[in-house]
Structures are given as structure tokens and as C-alpha cells.
Amino acid sequence: xxxxxxxxxxQAEASCPVCLDPLRDPxxxxxxxxxxxxxxxxxxxxxxxxxxxPVCQHHCPSRDVLRNPxxxxxxxxxxxLPPARNxxxxxxxxALCAQHHQALALFCEEDLELxxxxxxxxxxxxxxxxxxxxxxxxxxxxxxxxxLEPLRKQVEDAERGxxxxxxxxxxxxxxxxxxRSELYFEFAHCKSYLDKERDATDTRVLMEMSHVYMKVTxxxxxxxxxxxxxxxxxSAVTAQCVQTDLGLxxxxxxxxxxxxxxxxLEVPATYQYQFLEETCNLSLQYVGLKTILxxxxxxxxxxxxxxxxxxxxxxxxxxxxxxxxRVAPIDVAHPxxxxxxxxxxxxxxxxxxxxxxxxxxxxxxxxxxGVCKESFPRDALAPPSPCNGCWQFQRSTRTHLNPRxxxxxxxxxxxxxxxxxxxxxxxxxxxxxILRDTFTDRLVPYFSxxxxxxxxxxxxxxxx
Numbered sequence: 001x002x003x004x005x006x007x008x009x010x011q012a013e014a015s016c017p018v019c020l021d022p023l024r025d026p027x028x029x030x031x032x033x034x035x036x037x038x039x040x041x042x043x044x045x046x047x048x049x050x051x052x053x054p055v056c057q058h059h060c061p062s063r064d065v066l067r068n069p070x071x072x073x074x075x076x077x078x079x080x081l082p083p084a085r086n087x088x089x090x091x092x093x094x095a096l097c098a099q100h101h102q103a104l105a106l107f108c109e110e111d112l113e114l115x116x117x118x119x120x121x122x123x124x125x126x127x128x129x130x131x132x133x134x135x136x137x138x139x140x141x142x143x144x145x146x147x148l149e150p151l152r153k154q155v156e157d158a159e160r161g162x163x164x165x166x167x168x169x170x171x172x173x174x175x176x177x178x179x180r181s182e183l184y185f186e187f188a189h190c191k192s193y194l195d196k197e198r199d200a201t202d203t204r205v206l207m208e209m210s211h212v213y214m215k216v217t218x219x220x221x222x223x224x225x226x227x228x229x230x231x232x233x234x235s236a237v238t239a240q241c242v243q244t245d246l247g248l249x250x251x252x253x254x255x256x257x258x259x260x261x262x263x264x265l266e267v268p269a270t271y272q273y274q275f276l277e278e279t280c281n282l283s284l285q286y287v288g289l290k291t292i293l294x295x296x297x298x299x300x301x302x303x304x305x306x307x308x309x310x311x312x313x314x315x316x317x318x319x320x321x322x323x324x325x326r327v328a329p330i331d332v333a334h335p336x337x338x339x340x341x342x343x344x345x346x347x348x349x350x351x352x353x354x355x356x357x358x359x360x361x362x363x364x365x366x367x368x369x370g371v372c373k374e375s376f377p378r379d380a381l382a383p384p385s386p387c388n389g390c391w392q393f394q395r396s397t398r399t400h401l402n403p404r405x406x407x408x409x410x411x412x413x414x415x416x417x418x419x420x421x422x423x424x425x426x427x428x429x430x431x432x433x434i435l436r437d438t439f440t441d442r443l444v445p446y447f448s449x450x451x452x453x454x455x456x457x458x459x460x461x462x463x464x
Contacts (some may be wrong), residue, residue: 007081014071014078017055018043023075027065031058034071046145050152107136182429189430212273219271226268233258289429292413296356300346300445300460305334306378307344310451320344322363322449322456339379346445349374356413357445358426361397363456368392368448369412371421373441384448391435392446393423409461414443 016023018039025037033055044051044063051060095104095114102116109129120130131139240248240255301317312321322342338344346357350371361367368384370392377388384390397408410432411424416439423432449456 011078011081014075022079023071026068026071026075028068028071029053029058029065030060031056034068037065037067040065047148048152050148105133106130107133109136185429193431215271215273219268222268223270226265229265289411289424289426292354292356292411296354296413297462298348298355298357299462300348300357302447302460303336303345303347305336306338308338308342310342311344311449313344317347318461319457319459320447322365337378340377340381341384341448342451343368343384343446343448345372345447349442349444350414350416351442352416354413354415356411358409358411358461359447360407360409360459360461361457362407362459364397365456366394366396366450367456367458368394368446369410369423370435370446371412371414371443372446374444375441376444376446384446386435386437389441390446391421391437392448393421393433393435395432412445416443 011022014023015021016026016036016039017033018035021036023034023036024039026034027037027040028034029040031053033053035054040054043054051063052058053060096102097104097116097119100116100118102118104114104116106115106117106120107113107130108115108120108125109131111125111128113125114133115125115130119125236255236258240251243251302313302320304313304317307313307320310323312323313319314321359369370390372384372391373389376384376390380388382388384392393412407427409426411426413422413424414420415422419436419438421435423434424430425432447458449458
């Protein structure tokens with residue numbers, strides 16, 4: 001490459017990509033490209049968030065671009081060299097009309113084409129709005145700039161939509177993980193129940209086999225003794241038959257005595273046995289907690305007339321709050337109210353069927369849930385038990401934590417005909433306890449708290 005070509009190439013490299021002239025007060029962008037500082041400021045005029053590089057359209061974070069003093073000194077030196085045709089002139093020379101070989105100086109707004117003066121006067125474009133090249137470029141540049149804000153808003157809407165979708169996806173993932181954890185809890189407790197049932201069944205079968213073996217052995221011994229007695233008589237009779245007449249008649253009395261004794265013996269009965277048919281019957285609490293929630297959940301309310309004076313019943317009759325301060329004096333307590341301990345009953349009761357309810361328990365202390373007969377004494381000094389008509393499950397929550405953050409949700413499932421009351425920890429989807437009895441009276445849901453508990457509340461809920 002000769003010196004003139006090298007010089008032209010060097011001057012081209014030191015030209016601004018915006019104005020195509022030698023760089024003036026050059027600045028360097030984050031992407032590494034250079035351009036004139038005034039050209040860049042003019043190009044970014046009216047733009048806000050999106051500041052693109054004029055060469056690669058890379059988004060610059062701010063308008064504070066770095067001035068390049070070394071490149072500035074280099075361009076000053078290049079200006080002192082003999083001038084060469086700049087890039088703009090070469091482009092103008094190259095941008096000629098293919099038909100008339102004239103400069104493309106006009107722009108047809110209707111056909112959106114670059115034209116030379118002769119093309120503009122020809123019949124295909126006669127009457128069309130023709131605009132000088134620089135003016136058309138300025139107008140279209142402004143039009144493009146005006147579209148930036150709507151596009152920017154569309155981009156923001158798209159980003160918000162994407163963020164919402166990502167959030168929903170994360171929420172769905174968390175929901176699936178929570179449900180998986182719940183299923184794992186249910187499977188683990190179901191497996192534990194099956195293991196216990198297997199061990200109990202195995203123990204019953206082994207005990208039954210031991211009992212049958214003992215009976216069969218005893219029957220065999222009796223049959224063996226009976227056979228030995230008959231064999232002894234047979235041997236004596238056989239020996240007597242071969243005696244002489246005198247010997248035969250002499251021993252006849254003894255033979256007759258043995259004969260009579262044998263005939264008085266009862267033939268031992270053969271021991272008949274039949275194993276009990278063992279089956280694996282899953283209790284309803286292991287069939288599926290979700291099925292119980294969907295089919296048997298009831299909407300309960302508390303009966304304020306039964307509430308102990310230390311319990312505050314909310315206006316919607318869904319919550320009972322324990323307080324150490326007496327709410328009502330003893331002499332004005334309702335006749336149905338509990339006086340022996342802090343308890344309250346539901347306004348609803350059941351005489352048949354299956355019913356499920358949930359209770360949110362907050363606070364620290366000892367609480368009890370269950371059912372009781374309507375006739376359960378409100379002033380009984382004896383503790384609640386099946387003997388006086390109350391079936392309850394009692395549990396204490398930890399007291400070393402802040403009482404306001406101790407929370408557990410408990411589910412109670414009553415199967416009246418089957419005679420079962422099952423209790424669940426719904427926070428962990430696990431089975432807690434089952435009580436069995438025979439029910440004949442109307443049963444009412446029962447809620448109680450020990451008097452030495454801390455700040456405490458029970459709330460009836462119906463959501464899953």
C-alpha cells in the first residue's frame with residue numbers, strides 16, 4: 001500500500017462516524033467506539049434512558065462519556081497532513097443515480113426513494129412530494145426519535161409482563177413444592193401407620209399360631225393317651241384269650257373291669273381350628289386429608305352463652321380470646337356458661353354423620369379440642385373425660401417463644417357412626433391422635449384452655 005493510500009486510510013479511521021469529518025473533541029464510549037463530542041450530544045438530544053452508540057447501538061449507562069485527549073492530539077496532527085478525500089466525499093461520489101449518474105440529492109416521500117434531480121423531474125415521480133436529502137433525513141430522524149418513547153413504554157410493559165410471569169412461575173413453583181412437602185408428610189405418616197399395623201398384625205398372627213399349636217399338642221396328647229389305654233386293653237384281652245379254661249375264668253373279673261373302664265372313656269375330640277382372616281383396613285384419616293377437607297368440612301360458630309367468664313368471644317363468634325382478667329362477674333354469668341374451667345362450646349351439634357372443622361391456635365400454653373355431650377356439666381370439678389361425657393385431645397405449645405408468633409392449625413374429624421374422633425396438625429399435614437367410643441347422644445364441638453396459659457386465642461377457619 002503506497003503512502004497516499006495509507007494516509008487516506010489513517011484519516012478515514014480518525015473520522016467521526018456521525019459527521020464523517022475528522023474527529024473534533026473526540027470522546028470514547030463504553031463499547032470502545034469514538035466520535036465527536038458535539039456530534040454525540042446532538043445525536044442524543046431528546047433521548048432519556050436509551051443512549052445508543054452511533055456505531056453498534058450499544059446502550060450507554062449515562063451521558064457522562066470520557067474525553068479522549070490522546071485521540072484528540074492525534075487528530076490535531078492528522079489535520080496538519082495533506083488533505084485526502086474524506087469519507088463523506090467518497091460516499092457522495094459513490095452515491096450516484098444508476099440511471100443518470102447524478103448525485104442523489106432528493107427524497108420522494110411517496111415512494112420513499114432517493115432520487116437525482118433528473119429522476120425527480122421524470123413522469124414516475126412527477127407531482128410527488130420531493131424533499132432535499134438533508135431535510136428529509138432530519139424529518140425522518142425526528143420521526144424515529146418520536147417513536148422512541150412509545151417503544152420505550154412497550155418495552156417497559158413487556159418487562160413488567162415478563163416480571164409478572166416470572167413471579168407467577170416462582171409462585172407456582174413454591175406452591176408445587178409446598179404440596180410436595182404436604183404429600184411427603186402424608187406418605188411418611190401413612191407408612192408409619194402401615195408399619196405399626198404390620199407389626200400388630202404379625203404379633204396377633206404369631207400369638208394365634210402359638211395358641212393353636214398348644215391346643216393341637218394338647219389334643220394330640222389326649223388322643224395318644226386314649227390310644228395307649230385301648231392298646232393296653234387289647235393286649236390284655238389277647239393274652240387272656242390264649243389262657244387255659246381255668247386261667248381264662250380266673251382273670252375274667254379283671255378283664256371285665258378294664259373293659260368297663262375303657263367303655264366309660266370318652267373319645268377325645270379332634271381340635272378344629274380356623275385362622276382369623278387378617279386384612280389391612282386403612283382408617284379414614286389415612287385415605288386422604290384433602291378428601292376429608294373437601295367433603296366433610298363444616299362452618300362452625302361459637303356459643304357465647306357457654307363461654308367461661310375469662311374468654312372473650314369475637315363479634316363474628318369465630319374467635320375465643322383468653323384473658324387473665326375476669327370479663328364478667330360470677331353472679332351475672334349465663335346458666336349455660338362454664339364455671340369449672342376456661343371452655344366454650346360450638347353453637348352447632350351433631351347426632352350423626354361425618355364432620356370436620358379447623359381451629360387456628362395462637363399463643364403459648366395448654367389447649368384442648370374435642371367434643372362433648374350437650375349434658376356435659378359446666379361446673380364439674382372432675383377433669384373432662386369420656387366418663388362424664390367429654391372426649392378431648394390436649395396439647396401444650398412452647399412457652400419459651402414469643403406467644404404472638406406461636407401458631408398451629410388443628411383439624412378435628414368426627415365420624416359419629418364409626419365412633420371415632422381424629423385430630424390433625426394441619427400445619428404439617430400429619431395425624432396427631434384418634435379417640436374411639438360409642439356415641440348415642442348429641443355431640444357438640446368443645447374448646448378449652450388451661451388458666452395458666454399465656455396470651456391465647458382460638459379461631460375457627462374454613463379455608464384449606
